[in-house]
Amino acid sequence: MKILVLNCGSSSIKYRLFDNDITIARGVVEKIGEEVSLFSHYSEGVEIKKQPIKVPDHTRGIELVLNTLVDKGVIHDYGEIDAIGHRVVHGGEEFKSSVLIDDRVMRTLYACIPFAPLHNPHNIKGIESCKQILPNVPQVAVFDTAFHQTMGPVAFLYAIPYHYYEKYGLRRYGFHGTSHYYVSNRAAELMGQPMSKLKMITAHLGNGCSVAAIKFGKVVDTSMGFTPLEGLVMGTRSGDIDPAIVTFLIRKERLSPDEVDSILNKRSGLLGISGISNDMRQLMDASNKGNERARLAIDIFAYRVKKYISAYAGVLGGVDAIVFTAGIGENAPLVRKKILEGLEFMGIQLDDELNKCMVGGREGIISKPDAKVKLFVIPTNEELVIARETRKIVEQLRG
Amino acid sequence: MKILTLFCGNFGIEYNLFDFTDKQLTNLITGIITDIGSRTADNRYECKGMSKHDIREVSNVIAALKWINDTLVKEGFITTPDDIDAVVHRVIHGLTKYREELVKVTPEVIDDVLEFADFAPEHNPYNAEGMKAALTVYPHAEQFAFFDTAPFVDLPAKAYMYGLPYQFYTQYHIRRYGFHGISHLCGIGEACKLIGKSMQRMKIISLYVGRGVSMAAFDKGKAIDTSMGFSPLEGLIMKMRSGNVDPQILLYLASREGLSLIEIGSILNKSSGLLGLIGTTDIGHAYEEATRGNEQARLGLDTFVYQIQKYFGAYYVALKGVDLLVFIARDEDVVPQLWIDIVKGLEFMGATIDETKAYATVREEPTILSTDKSKFAIVYVPRHEERCMAKRVAELLQR
Known part of the structure; x- marks a missing residue:
């Protein structure tokens, strides 16, 4: 079965075409709507790298992708695509699992826009475009929030007046759900044990970062909250701060709410502390050369992850496995080491050699053989989860 | 030796009188004055196993301290303000300048506490006013201040820094201070x-x-x-x-x-x-x-x-x-x-x-x-x- 997986952002479309679990084409359209857009495509024998091209909107972008798939012989015609799976960032409380998109679902998706004003509108644009171009192909929405919907109210409620929860759905939702789902299941596979017997902590450390506590296959807590701003220190996001800082800044700097929004989401985190970059590789270079603020940024980052991991170890009543994934999680042995330092008394033993070589998309175990807590690096594969979810729903549809 | 402790805030003034004789500390009276600045300020206190309650017009903190002094005289614990050997103020915010929790009150301390008002608007201005008033009402007593933030000044940087632009720390001293x-x-x-x-x-x-x-x-x-x-x-x-x-x-x-x-x-x-x-x-x-x-x-x-x-x-x-x-x-x-x-x-x-x-x-x-x-x-x-x-x-x- 051929499934096209789409991740539509404000000015980009990432795509991946699966034939069952095998990727047969992938690529990205960037800078949509700008003077010059960029197109990259990879399939058997074809490599297009950042080709300048004019793409005024998402519909044209998706047409470009489909036409390229046909032109390059990946598929003969559009009809070969069995279904399209969309990454949708926010599914609110409505969507506890992936769903076949129909008119009712569309209405609910629109209703979820206020939860993720930066993401959901573009996810929806992608869906609308596909409906125009491929009206008869089933489309499935896979939500970043869905895997976290098993959290109980004790973990998802904030201590603000209760009616804000009832009126606006103000609560913790959590994000990166698809990634946490994939790496936790993969870790269980590698351990040869069912999810239903494992207590796990998964750390998705990319430009956005989140940690999840997963007990017997169900998320019981996660660090991102109502929005992806809460929790860990990230590339450019602050993560947890004293909420009073927001009002203090507005008073002191006479900033508008939009400006504060932009500071907390775009100019904080690793970038804000170091003043150099949101890129962990650059910070590690700078730190090695003696840059104090780069070192501080890494220390703060790692300490925050450590605190969340330990809080969740408590919540879970012990932990069987900790999994690292995404850009930093997959490629920064030094950061992993800093995070795990001092946790030996919990049964955590990092194997330095294994840790050092587990980079660049490699998957494997990095704990010592007899350690109580298994440590893994597992490259995330959200697209594969979206493809599988989509396939499952289409198969059900076909009976 | 008679020691009066004061805690001034926007809520009012909490006060306690202690007697220290033969290494034994005895609490003689504990009370709170609220609604300062009104015609019906409220003085609730406990001494000799009884709860008592008084109402009076109190225009400012000096008047409130005089009322406390009147109460101490009325209950027979002192005869003149000079019977008080020391006044001890609980002060909320000392920024990073006050690393020792106990300091002697000087004009500089009062100025500092007032200067830090932005950081604890509900306490510091009142703390400063309380210290000034106590110097007037008890000119011969030793005056001390305890800083709530002092034990946390030397937290490790990774624990006190937020994931915010670094200049907020240097320019506005935004960091974790901790209280209590x-x-x-x-x-x-x-x-x-x-x-x-x-x-x-x-x-x-x-x-x-x-x-x-x-x-x-x-x-x-x-x-x-x-x-x-x-x-x-x-x-x-x-x-x-x-x-x-x-x-x-x-x-x-x-x-x-x-x-x-x-x-x-x-x-x-x-x-x-x-x-x-x-x-x-x-x-x-x-x-x-x-x-x-x-x-x-x-x-x-x-x-x-x-x-x-x-x-x-x-x-x-x-x-x-x-x-x-x-x-x-x-x-x-x-x-x-x-x-x-x-x-x-x-x-x-x-x-x-x-x-x-x-x-x-x-x-x-x-x-x-x-x-x-x-x-x-x-x-x-x-x-x-x-x-x-x-x-x-x-x-x-x-x-």
Whole structure:
């Protein structure tokens, strides 16, 4: 079965075409709507790298992708695509699992826009475009929030007046759900044990970062909250701060709410502390050369992850496995080491050699053989989860 | 020797008079004046086993202090203001300038406390005014100030820095300060004495429950992390304060409810926390409601307890283990069921509480709550920062 997986952002479309679990084409359209857009495509024998091209909107972008798939012989015609799976960032409380998109679902998706004003509108644009171009192909929405919907109210409620929860759905939702789902299941596979017997902590450390506590296959807590701003220190996001800082800044700097929004989401985190970059590789270079603020940024980052991991170890009543994934999680042995330092008394033993070589998309175990807590690096594969979810729903549809 | 302790805030003035004779400290009177600046200011106090109540027109802090002095004379504890040997002020914010919790009041101290008003607008201006007034009313007494923030000035940078642009730290001194420092220090000091061990050899986590709620982690007597942050709003769920929320919630509410961020600040400080979740600030009452089947009360308490357990887990790891858990509370906040519920979540770390002992706790008596099997000691100590401050000053003056 051929499934096209789409991740539509404000000015980009990432795509991946699966034939069952095998990727047969992938690529990205960037800078949509700008003077010059960029197109990259990879399939058997074809490599297009950042080709300048004019793409005024998402519909044209998706047409470009489909036409390229046909032109390059990946598929003969559009009809070969069995279904399209969309990454949708926010599914609110409505969507506890992936769903076949129909008119009712569309209405609910629109209703979820206020939860993720930066993401959901573009996810929806992608869906609308596909409906125009491929009206008869089933489309499935896979939500970043869905895997976290098993959290109980004790973990998802904030201590603000209760009616804000009832009126606006103000609560913790959590994000990166698809990634946490994939790496936790993969870790269980590698351990040869069912999810239903494992207590796990998964750390998705990319430009956005989140940690999840997963007990017997169900998320019981996660660090991102109502929005992806809460929790860990990230590339450019602050993560947890004293909420009073927001009002203090507005008073002191006479900033508008939009400006504060932009500071907390775009100019904080690793970038804000170091003043150099949101890129962990650059910070590690700078730190090695003696840059104090780069070192501080890494220390703060790692300490925050450590605190969340330990809080969740408590919540879970012990932990069987900790999994690292995404850009930093997959490629920064030094950061992993800093995070795990001092946790030996919990049964955590990092194997330095294994840790050092587990980079660049490699998957494997990095704990010592007899350690109580298994440590893994597992490259995330959200697209594969979206493809599988989509396939499952289409198969059900076909009976 | 007679020592008067004062705690001035926008709520009013709390006062206590102690007598120190033959190394014995005796509390003679404890009271609070509220509604200063009105014709019906209120003076409630307890002495000689009686509760008393008085109303008077009080225009300012000097007038309030004179009223306190009149009360002390009326009750026969002193005959003139000169009978007071020392006045001790509890001061909330000393920024990073005041690293020692106990300092002598000088004009410079008063200026500093006033200058730091932006950081603690509900306390520092009143603290400064209180010190000025005390110099007028008690010109011959020694004057001291205890700084709430002092024990946390030397937290490690990774614990006090936020993931915010670095210039906010250099320019506006935005960092974690922590509060309730005196209460935590006094509490753990008393707990160590109770179990007969030196603070210098222990890893201690303390939970303070009062109007605010906070936790702190101490290694060998030095604080290494604490839950309150830049302001007393951050961290655990409190009586009326939200504690941690996704910072984006402030901006979301601003746009959805058309509120100014100052108004939102006020919601988070005054109508959130247990009040917002349950509708009461009385923990004991909330437990009664929960027992009667009030679901909202049950949920609110569970959430409250869950946050405390998460911080415990994080600090347990930051300390690499723990030797002593201290519950600090007073009067209606002494709720044994709360301790039992908290410790239930810590069982896998080896904690067990003796429920019978917990329920037999007398409010004013330090009590060991852990069983003999417990891997670390669990102790209740009554909140007595005034007594502790008075004692420190008395010992200093006797030397």
